[in-house]
Amino acid sequence: MTDVTTIPDVAVQLAGVTKRFPGVLANDSVDLDVRRGEIHALLGENGAGKSTLMSVLCGLYRPDEGTISLASDGRLKPVDIRSPRHAIELGIGMVHQHFKLVRSLSVTENVIIGMDGVPLRLDVDKLGAEIAEIGLRYHMPVEPGATIWQLSVGEQQRVEILKVLYRGADVLILDEPTAVLTPKESQDLGRTLRTMVAEGKSIIFISHKLDEVMSFADRVTVLRQGRNVATLDVSATSKGELAKLMVGRELSAPPARRAGELGTTLLELKGVSTLNDRGLPALREISLTLGGGEILGIAGVAGNGQRFLAEVVTGLRPTTGGAIEVRGKDRTGASPREMISAGVVHVPSDRLGMGLAGNLSLADNLAMRSYRRPPLAKGIFLDRRKMVVEANGLIERFNVMTPGPATPARSLSGGNQQKAILAREITAGHEAAGGAVIVAAYPTRGLDVGAIESVRARLAEERDRGSGVLLISEDLDELMAMADRIAVFHGGEVMGIVAPSETSIEELGLLMAGERRT
Amino acid sequence: MIGFTLEKRLETSTKTNLLVLAGSLLVALSAGALLLLAVGASPLEAYGAMLKGAFGGRLEIVETLVRATPLILTGLSVAVAFRMLFWNIGAEGQLVAGGIAASAVALFLPGAAPWVPQNAWVYLPLMGTAAIAAGAVWGLVPALLKSSLGVNEIITTLMFNYVAILLYQHLFNGPWKDPEGFGFPGSAEFGEFAFLPRFTGRLHLGLVIGLVAAVLVWIVFTKTKWGYEIALIGENETAARYAGVSVFRNIVLVMILSAGLAGLTGFSEVAGVSHRLQQGLAVNNGFTGIIVAWLAKLHPLRVVVVAVLLAGLLVGGDQIQITLGLPAAIGQVLQGAILLSVLGGDIFSRYRLRMIRTTAKEA
Ligand SMILES: Nc1ncnc2c1ncn2[C@@H]1O[C@H](COP(=O)(O)OP(=O)(O)OP(=O)(O)O)[C@@H](O)[C@H]1O
Numbered sequence: 001m002t003d004v005t006t007i008p009d010v011a012v013q014l015a016g017v018t019k020r021f022p023g024v025l026a027n028d029s030v031d032l033d034v035r036r037g038e039i040h041a042l043l044g045e046n047g048a049g050k051s052t053l054m055s056v057l058c059g060l061y062r063p064d065e066g067t068i069s070l071a072s073d074g075r076l077k078p079v080d081i082r083s084p085r086h087a088i089e090l091g092i093g094m095v096h097q098h099f100k101l102v103r104s105l106s107v108t109e110n111v112i113i114g115m116d117g118v119p120l121r122l123d124v125d126k127l128g129a130e131i132a133e134i135g136l137r138y139h140m141p142v143e144p145g146a147t148i149w150q151l152s153v154g155e156q157q158r159v160e161i162l163k164v165l166y167r168g169a170d171v172l173i174l175d176e177p178t179a180v181l182t183p184k185e186s187q188d189l190g191r192t193l194r195t196m197v198a199e200g201k202s203i204i205f206i207s208h209k210l211d212e213v214m215s216f217a218d219r220v221t222v223l224r225q226g227r228n229v230a231t232l233d234v235s236a237t238s239k240g241e242l243a244k245l246m247v248g249r250e251l252s253a254p255p256a257r258r259a260g261e262l263g264t265t266l267l268e269l270k271g272v273s274t275l276n277d278r279g280l281p282a283l284r285e286i287s288l289t290l291g292g293g294e295i296l297g298i299a300g301v302a303g304n305g306q307r308f309l310a311e312v313v314t315g316l317r318p319t320t321g322g323a324i325e326v327r328g329k330d331r332t333g334a335s336p337r338e339m340i341s342a343g344v345v346h347v348p349s350d351r352l353g354m355g356l357a358g359n360l361s362l363a364d365n366l367a368m369r370s371y372r373r374p375p376l377a378k379g380i381f382l383d384r385r386k387m388v389v390e391a392n393g394l395i396e397r398f399n400v401m402t403p404g405p406a407t408p409a410r411s412l413s414g415g416n417q418q419k420a421i422l423a424r425e426i427t428a429g430h431e432a433a434g435g436a437v438i439v440a441a442y443p444t445r446g447l448d449v450g451a452i453e454s455v456r457a458r459l460a461e462e463r464d465r466g467s468g469v470l471l472i473s474e475d476l477d478e479l480m481a482m483a484d485r486i487a488v489f490h491g492g493e494v495m496g497i498v499a500p501s502e503t504s505i506e507e508l509g510l511l512m513a514g515e516r517r518t
Numbered sequence: 519m520i521g522f523t524l525e526k527r528l529e530t531s532t533k534t535n536l537l538v539l540a541g542s543l544l545v546a547l548s549a550g551a552l553l554l555l556a557v558g559a560s561p562l563e564a565y566g567a568m569l570k571g572a573f574g575g576r577l578e579i580v581e582t583l584v585r586a587t588p589l590i591l592t593g594l595s596v597a598v599a600f601r602m603l604f605w606n607i608g609a610e611g612q613l614v615a616g617g618i619a620a621s622a623v624a625l626f627l628p629g630a631a632p633w634v635p636q637n638a639w640v641y642l643p644l645m646g647t648a649a650i651a652a653g654a655v656w657g658l659v660p661a662l663l664k665s666s667l668g669v670n671e672i673i674t675t676l677m678f679n680y681v682a683i684l685l686y687q688h689l690f691n692g693p694w695k696d697p698e699g700f701g702f703p704g705s706a707e708f709g710e711f712a713f714l715p716r717f718t719g720r721l722h723l724g725l726v727i728g729l730v731a732a733v734l735v736w737i738v739f740t741k742t743k744w745g746y747e748i749a750l751i752g753e754n755e756t757a758a759r760y761a762g763v764s765v766f767r768n769i770v771l772v773m774i775l776s777a778g779l780a781g782l783t784g785f786s787e788v789a790g791v792s793h794r795l796q797q798g799l800a801v802n803n804g805f806t807g808i809i810v811a812w813l814a815k816l817h818p819l820r821v822v823v824v825a826v827l828l829a830g831l832l833v834g835g836d837q838i839q840i841t842l843g844l845p846a847a848i849g850q851v852l853q854g855a856i857l858l859s860v861l862g863g864d865i866f867s868r869y870r871l872r873m874i875r876t877t878a879k880e881a
């Protein structure tokens with residue numbers, strides 16, 4: 001093929017890229033160019049094809065049609081990217097939506113693992129120093145000797161980014177990097193990215209958070225149903241316009257706060273304590289109540305016990321002290337199955353790790369709560385046909401985008417996996433007489449603005465039906481808008497319980513940092 | 519420039535599977551042909567003799583089915599455990615434990631409890647139950663060690679094989695040895711009430727037991743809540759716990775089924791073929807069952823097909839040694855080559871080979 005163009009500042013150009021999966025047109029003839037020294041945001045609804053497009057660029061998938069060209073010597077040349085390894089040789093590296101680190105290895109080992117030309121005998125100290133230096137240069141302090149499982153999510157992400165930088169990438173792709181970060185960590189990441197583009201690197205970053213796009217990015221491309229519907233300068237657009245481009249309509253107002261009376265107490269924790277996997281205290285004497293018709297927000301920086309709260313309430317983790325009551329009945333030490341029967345449902349924070357069995361079909365996954373009872377169960381037997389019928393109902397009611405119930409759950413887009421879990425859990429909650437206890441951990445993480453809207457509306461609807469929602473979230477705006485009360489966690493303790501009407505984001509920030517309310 | 523890469527397939531169609539299988543066989547047969555040429559034999563003649571030896575006539579087919587019977591059962595045993603990612607490689611020992619228990623019933627119950635009617639309707643069920651129970655106990659120890667203490671089941675099930683095999687050898691060489699056996703190792707022959715009925719030649723009811731077991735396991739896998747739970751645990755244990763499935767309970771139950779099936783194999787072999795406890799019970803059927811299960815992709819009905827084909831390969835391989843006078847090792851090498859390439863070919867069912875033409879020069 002001949003050289004295409006000679007635009008000097010374009011680093012990567014995708015022309016007419018099409019990628020099909022069985023029953024899905026994930027990318028439909030997408031054109032996209034990314035300039036040197038720019039942060040290019042990629043926006044779009046769940047399932048719009050963002051991750052797929054980037055996977056094509058980083059060599060994970062091969063396009064069915066279209067070409068990818070890279071700048072070299074001031075010219076764009078078409079390349080055929082054979083594999084992620086080949087992509088990195090060409091200077092393209094990707095940090096995926098789900099991290100791929102080896103948890104038992106150190107930072108240094110993770111950074112160099114799988115690289116070509118690594119000597120058999122490593123000079124770990126020297127490599128570590130090099131890695132730490134790169135980290136400093138880009139405002140990403142890391143400790144090279146630390147083991148991955150000791151690190152917070154934000155720190156793990158730095159390791160993922162370092163891994164790509166260490167291999168000399170000039171084009172970095174970040175798939176929803178801020179979905180799991182705290183606002184502070186997100187800001188730090190923004191600074192890191194700025195330093196990188198100042199050196200002439202290019203960054204493509206996928207996000208659903210319009211605020212971030214507006215504050216970090218130079219240009220933004222919106223995908224809808226696999227097509228590029230617009231590429232705009234950030235300075236010349238607005239959040240409203242972007243949202244409209246993404247979902248094709250205006251967003252409606254957030255759901256109204258509870259109107260009805262508070263029902264009876266559904267869940268009560270009395271001085272509950274538990275340990276983490278390493279045997280260290282993870283929850284210290286937590287006392288909380290959740291009433292029917294109430295949304296109790298749980299705020300806190302990730303890793304301050306929220307996950308353990310969810311696990312204890314759902315019976316997944318034994319307590320070491322205190323008591324748990326569901327609807328006035330003591331359920332301390334109950335098994336997950338007993339908690340399910342008691343009407344506790346759970347939207348877990350780790351979708352593919354806990355909420356779904358990725359290789360099983362969507363229908364199988366949607367049946368995880370209902371397979372024990374009729375109509376799916378008939379004695380010891382399971383009616384697979386009914387299972388599919390039921391799955392189709394959920395898919396339709398909750399707008400899960402998928403070719404059908406037989407699709408493996410893992411091949412759904414991140415946001416649609418989340419919708420599937422929500423569909424299953426909320427529906428299971430309807431079985432509980434007198435309202436369910438809905439433990440929802442980061443239920444809107446990774447969802448597009450339209451889907452966030454509908455999830456919030458669903459949760460509000462469940463609240464109005466008399467269920468109690470334990471809403472664990474990092475998004476303070478979300479908590480302020482939806483919760484009736486907010487309990488702030490720090491170091492496995494409740495620092496205070498406040499009503500949104502009587503507090504401010506600033507006060508929440510202080511509580512989250514460990515200052516007790518006086 | 520032209521190169522190749524492997525791309526993960528999103529899903530594998532039946533057609534692809536069959537094509538891959540055919541391709542693997544072709545590769546194996548070509549490699550085997552070279553080998554046969556090297557030892558001065560005609561490949562066509564040898565393959566013909568193998569095919570004839572395995573499926574060429576009534577007698578041959580019967581022999582192949584006799585050989586397939588234990589493989590169906592051990593293949594199912596392994597498939598059940600592997601479905602849940604419980605790596606039971608102890609089918610061999612569980613089979614032997616089952617054989618010992620069935621033999622014990624046949625040899626000693628008539629003396630210990632003469633009032634038990636000595637007919638097949640009573641004895642065969644008793645022996646089968648004893649064999650299932652013994653196999654299950656043999657598998658249960660590793661299962662409990664795994665589910666309560668997290669002890670790696672690969673090690674424990676493997677070690678338990680040797681315990682069972684040594685015990686079995688001790689029994690038929692020592693305490694259970696037939697005093698009227700002219701010094702040959704082996705127990706006395708069972709009474710006729712402890713023989714599995716035969717259809718023709720050595721072909722016995724064990725085959726039917728295997729077929730019924732395959733259908734039952736298939737029903738468990740595809741039509742029951744339990745099968746759903748097993749698949750869930752196999753795919754994602756955390757998700758299974760989250761769904762309220764007790765992993766502990768399922769490890770125990772699955773191992774009872776898996777090891778019970780292996781134990782039943784032991785019963786089928788002693789009551790159907792040897793009619794006594796003697797050398798020849800521990801002939802790697804338990805280990806070959808792993809290959810059967812794997813080639814059948816853990817699908818219970820495919821286990822039957824694979825077991826019969828593999829038995830044909832084993833019987834046919836033995837045949838060419840006899841009819842063509844080739845060195846004994848040749849048959850085994852051919853068997854090995856076929857297995858290796860079929861197992862290795864599996865990678866092409868999971869990955870797609872793509873040819874790459876590099877259009878631009880890169881660094
Ligand atoms: N491996 C796969 N097999 C089959 N279909 C797939 C696969 N990966 C993605 N898809 C489908 O392609 C479409 C685009 O998915 P993709 O993951 O690119 O979406 P996305 O824009 O990243 O969404 P999200 O914001 O939810 O992460 C979806 O309909 C998805 O179901």
Ligand SMILES: [Mg+2]
Nearest residue numbers: 051097413414
């Ligand atoms: Mg995605």
